[in-house]
Amino acid sequence: MQHILVLGAGLSSSALIRYLLQQASQVDWRITVADVSKKAAEQKIDGSLYAMAVQLDVANETEVQQLIKQHDLVLSLLPPMLHVAIARQCIAHQKHLVTASYITPEMQALHQDAAKAGVLLLNECGLDPGIDHLSAMKIIDEIHAQGGEVTSFKSFCGGLVAPEFDDNPWNYKFTWNPRNVVLAGQATAKYLEKGIVKYIPPRYLFENLQEVNVNGLGVLEGYANRDSLNYITPYGIETAHTVLRGTLRMKGFCEAWNLLVKLGLTDDTFTIEHANTFTYRSLLNAFVPGTNMEVLEQRTAQFLQLDINSEAFDKLRWLGICDKTPIALAKATPAQILQQLLQQKWKLNEGELDMIVMKHEIQYTTDKPHTIISELVVKGESQQYTAMANTVGLPMAIAAKLILLNKIDIRGVAMPLHKQFYEPILIELSTFGITFSEKEI
Amino acid sequence: MQHILVLGAGLSSSALIRYLLQQASQVDWRITVADVSKKAAEQKIDGSLYAMAVQLDVANETEVQQLIKQHDLVLSLLPPMLHVAIARQCIAHQKHLVTASYITPEMQALHQDAAKAGVLLLNECGLDPGIDHLSAMKIIDEIHAQGGEVTSFKSFCGGLVAPEFDDNPWNYKFTWNPRNVVLAGQATAKYLEKGIVKYIPPRYLFENLQEVNVNGLGVLEGYANRDSLNYITPYGIETAHTVLRGTLRMKGFCEAWNLLVKLGLTDDTFTIEHANTFTYRSLLNAFVPGTNMEVLEQRTAQFLQLDINSEAFDKLRWLGICDKTPIALAKATPAQILQQLLQQKWKLNEGELDMIVMKHEIQYTTDKPHTIISELVVKGESQQYTAMANTVGLPMAIAAKLILLNKIDIRGVAMPLHKQFYEPILIELSTFGITFSEKEI
Numbered sequence A, B: 001m002q003h004i005l006v007l008g009a010g011l012s013s014s015a016l017i018r019y020l021l022q023q024a025s026q027v028d029w030r031i032t033v034a035d036v037s038k039k040a041a042e043q044k045i046d047g048s049l050y051a052m053a054v055q056l057d058v059a060n061e062t063e064v065q066q067l068i069k070q071h072d073l074v075l076s077l078l079p080p081m082l083h084v085a086i087a088r089q090c091i092a093h094q095k096h097l098v099t100a101s102y103i104t105p106e107m108q109a110l111h112q113d114a115a116k117a118g119v120l121l122l123n124e125c126g127l128d129p130g131i132d133h134l135s136a137m138k139i140i141d142e143i144h145a146q147g148g149e150v151t152s153f154k155s156f157c158g159g160l161v162a163p164e165f166d167d168n169p170w171n172y173k174f175t176w177n178p179r180n181v182v183l184a185g186q187a188t189a190k191y192l193e194k195g196i197v198k199y200i201p202p203r204y205l206f207e208n209l210q211e212v213n214v215n216g217l218g219v220l221e222g223y224a225n226r227d228s229l230n231y232i233t234p235y236g237i238e239t240a241h242t243v244l245r246g247t248l249r250m251k252g253f254c255e256a257w258n259l260l261v262k263l264g265l266t267d268d269t270f271t272i273e274h275a276n277t278f279t280y281r282s283l284l285n286a287f288v289p290g291t292n293m294e295v296l297e298q299r300t301a302q303f304l305q306l307d308i309n310s311e312a313f314d315k316l317r318w319l320g321i322c323d324k325t326p327i328a329l330a331k332a333t334p335a336q337i338l339q340q341l342l343q344q345k346w347k348l349n350e351g352e353l354d355m356i357v358m359k360h361e362i363q364y365t366t367d368k369p370h371t372i373i374s375e376l377v378v379k380g381e382s383q384q385y386t387a388m389a390n391t392v393g394l395p396m397a398i399a400a401k402l403i404l405l406n407k408i409d410i411r412g413v414a415m416p417l418h419k420q421f422y423e424p425i426l427i428e429l430s431t432f433g434i435t436f437s438e439k440e441i
Helices: A011-026 A038-044 A062-068 A080-092 A112-115 A131-145 A178-182 A228-235 A253-263 A282-287 A293-303 A311-319 A334-345 A389-402 A419-430 B011-024 B036-044 B060-069 B080-092 B109-114 B131-145 B178-182 B228-235 B251-264 B280-287 B293-305 B311-319 B334-347 B387-404 B419-430
Strands: A001-005 A031-033 A051-055 A071-078 A098-099 A118-121 A149-161 A189-193 A197-202 A209-214 A218-222 A244-250 A354-363 A369-379 A412-414 A435-441 B002-009 B029-035 B053-056 B072-074 B096-099 B120-121 B149-159 B189-193 B196-200 B207-212 B218-224 B242-249 B356-364 B369-379 B412-414 B436-438
Touching: A001 A011, A001 A389, A011 A031, A011 A038, A011 A051, A011 A389, A031 A038, A031 B036, A038 A389, A062 B196, A071 A080, A071 A389, A080 A098, A080 A112, A098 A178, A098 A293, A098 A334, A112 A118, A118 B334, A131 A149, A131 A334, A131 A354, A131 A369, A131 A389, A131 B196, A149 A209, A149 A218, A178 A334, A189 A218, A189 A228, A189 B280, A197 B280, A209 A244, A218 A253, A228 A244, A228 B293, A244 A253, A244 A354, A253 A311, A253 B207, A282 A293, A282 A334, A293 A311, A293 A354, A354 A389, A369 A389, A389 A419, B002 B011, B002 B251, B002 B387, B011 B029, B011 B053, B029 B036, B036 B053, B060 B072, B060 B080, B072 B080, B072 B387, B080 B109, B080 B120, B096 B387, B109 B218, B109 B412, B120 B387, B131 B149, B131 B228, B131 B356, B131 B369, B131 B387, B131 B419, B149 B207, B149 B218, B178 B334, B189 B218, B189 B228, B207 B242, B207 B356, B218 B369, B228 B242, B251 B311, B280 B293, B280 B334, B293 B311, B311 B334, B356 B387, B356 B412, B369 B387, B387 B419
Parallel strands: A001 A031, A001 A071, A031 A051, A071 A098, A098 A118, A118 A412, A149 A244, B002 B029, B002 B072, B029 B053, B072 B096, B096 B120, B120 B412, B149 B242
Antiparallel strands: A149 A354, A189 A197, A189 A244, A209 A218, A218 A244, A354 A369, A369 A435, B149 B356, B189 B196, B189 B242, B207 B218, B218 B242, B356 B369, B369 B436
16 A cells, blocks of 8 residues: 655645545555645545545644655645755655655755655646646657757746636736735746847846747737746757747736836835835835826826826726725735735636646757647636646646656656656646647648 | 953954054053954054954854953944844843944844843944934934924935046945945835835836035935935934935946846846856846847947947946956856956055045924035045045944943943934044034025
């Protein structure tokens, strides 16, 4: 019998746990779901005979250690910053770990120790990062197998609202952690463009847009995401002159979001001590040059070098940042105040579904140049089994199964780049309707 | 006999230590100068009979504790982040502390404990913060004494090169910690303008300039510095509709500096792993949209919306950021790379002197409106006794003397705002040529 530990029973765990429970009835698995809320864990296991729910305080190292010792494999959906401590415990007790988080330098530093202990610390095995790696590596390996050379690699992914529920001027609703959305783009993005390393500081991130045409959805827009240079060597695409990973939004979103950035409303570096003495309007006034409240809209438009009747300005107004509504937070950063407002405005309502869109555009040469387009559009099943929960949780869960079935011989700190991962995982994902359409143009 | 401990024997300690040694021969003082370099400490005490030099590893808590226990008062010129730990030791052993650093929330939190122990933790007692407080509070107290109400408070200070050695297009040389200069303006500034709280994010800091006319120097420019709102209550100027503290530069500096900010070259948030594979030119190219190296100057000017023949663009070129010179750092942030370049270009050469400029402009009403202008211009004595070392070190040293002479009954965490401080310190500073010219207009 094999024992699997799932750390975290939040929103994103639904699909992962459902998959494990379904498998458990066929193979000899026992699942433990641990969460700070035992009730949340209980809800997720839904009375399964193969699973139990436990309450866990992740700050309690002894408790975490005891749990890890009793299991064969750990799947963690906890906040990324907790993963290095968990990985250390996994190495100490020779248990494999699967996460959907980016590999940090601290995680990477555990590689030798993990390999020596015969442990696999598999990270970046969710959606983005995760499915993007799986699907890209399948194409890249095929190109290399036919003697081709990748010359350009662009990959975009976005978590959006399904078109039938897209009814606001931003064409966006929160389908994932709102804080991550508000704080996206606070770091300098790095990528390769025609052989030149490019750095895009946060202030220009939402101005450097790529048009991304997606079959059935029209033209979306993508902005550069984090450090694309990091993937050149792992992907084996040193021949590429252009390497860009980006985030997708519906057209017009980035221009308007950039206005919030320009205004300073996404600033998370300082706390306003008595935020509740402000209205949204007086907060805006604090960031816009000048003092005459009567003409705040005009001053804002002028400051942003924007037509007051433009769609972008309408989006700002629609959010309510010009309204005299009091701010309901006692002490908060501008980003926290904005997030609270957006959570009301960009709420995915009861019965509404999300959508995941991913697109790779890969150019390569053999005796002639080629372009491969690979697209994925996934809509949510329900409000519990969202497209986001399914596309993050299923790759993790399937990878866990492969590891427990001894199908994976990779050890140490890894991303799912090898055929051992992408081949079986992509096949099984397609049984859940997560299927790329690929064409060469 | 009273024992004084000076922590730190760096550049800024010269005037402070000289003053203490001079006093020591008249009063019954013994001075210990502790530094990570015993040699630096020995050079500063210069064979004085009243002083000794010790080597100190500030990370060694026991060593620090032993030293503090043996003295009656501690003057610290160590990096600000070390001051809370030192302050805790001072409370534990009932010793007074004097620093020139800003009061952080962590320092402020020690107030009750310090007061209970009968200890004074005097901070912000250098130049800025320091002399600005002393000179402003003298004026503000006088206004209040005649029943006036302060309506506007603006105060500017800058460390510059003396005009006779000002021979570069930036009209600036490093006269103080270069890293602090490069990283100035990475936080949102806060101030009060016509009754409205104003936040200026870093990206606009060097665009929001105030003209500051200084007698004999012409029109300089000032940009908002940190959180001016913090001083409204301590200064007792709740009646003011405008409260702004700023940093002074020669005219044209901020416009050109803002270009470096816009380019991303002051970014200290990410590390370039193989910086030595870049030239200054290829680094610039990484930040400017486009890829054609041949027309990098034109692309840069266009990106910055600047005439390529403008003075501001000339300043950039003069720095060498368009040059094909290799970068000599293996691994560095853009800000660190820029700093290394600026340290060559903005070097205060052998025999050149610095200058401190401070200006307060205070408006108040009695039965009618008044404006008081108070100005200070101090030039360096020599390369050791710079204007900066003198104006930072002397207020600290004089405050220490007053405390040891039991002239100060204030306890807890404090700034030098009270008459007990400003009256004797300003009088003694004037004997060193540090004298404000005050006029009412």
